[in-house]
Amino acid sequence: FGLGVTVLVAGSFKTDILELTKTYADPEGPYAGHHAKIERNGRRFIRFASAPERFAPAVARALDERRPFARHGVGIDARLLMLGGRMLPGAVLQGIVGRALGLPRPGSLRPASPPPAASSPEPASTPREG
Template structure:
């Protein structure tokens, strides 16, 4: 890289955002780290990079994606710090576990506010300066849920699918102004979001879906242990994505994401449904009909929300 370009990374206080901000800083980028908890997040970033408190190449910006005023203030702070950012990376988000019947509507609303509505507002605020500059890249961090809707994570799958359709649409709109869009389909990485602590859990373990949860939880934890990679490996993939000059790119970062994208392209929808059911140990079609589980009342989940990114 011949010049110090600027990048805004949301959710930069932990997980993939923290690893990416540190990696790009070390590569010479001017990094604007957007997060809810700036003091704690910047302390982690400085410890990871060795940057001093007065380093102009590492700036912290307060951002709560569920608060329109915070989004507007963050966009203004970004432009005051770096002018028109070269790149905007939408990384921040929350995860959730639970069946559609179990997850309350309030969780769906919070999921879309954090993963879609807030990022859209931030993009709208920064696009005028990026258009005027005539260059740049917007990166959307997606996941397996954006490729294929996954059982027990419907709200999360829904927002990742929406994120990808938004990115595809926007790519055609901003390409004539020299701005490209990249969708990164991430695999499994060893961050808080794959743990109980980093996930909003609305599962009802003794409800009608108890049999689903018992098998899926066991298999899921085993799969996570085998597949989870270090966040720094994602950061390297993001750095490569930022060098693209194509108007639109959709690519995987991680072997499990790559395999899923290939399978989804080759297999028909019914085939992917069956493959997913077998991998997760979900009972076959009609297996629970007429059982006590089928006649149980609606689940009454006890929700405690948490966020992976600050």
């Protein structure tokens, strides 16, 4: 039908969204260490974020694209993520990104042993008539 699809993979941009977004992390709770690490690593990544003025020209270039199906990374982090997605298995890329951001490893937040099962009283037996 002559229609195409263009996907813009937006990376990180230096805006005030992090300062304006409310966080619900509990600094005293059981995940406080994880929240602090994620926050610290996120702030480190923002130093490499693109200027927001670079986004509009990327949109203009994408609109002028002649290929019917195109995917464009906007920002260095988006382009690196797209490159990693082409070169690595999904689970490997997810692990690398998770470690880079300081996310807890899958299963690491589970308790070491399952909680004891709640004991319930035995049902009273009823005599059978017969």
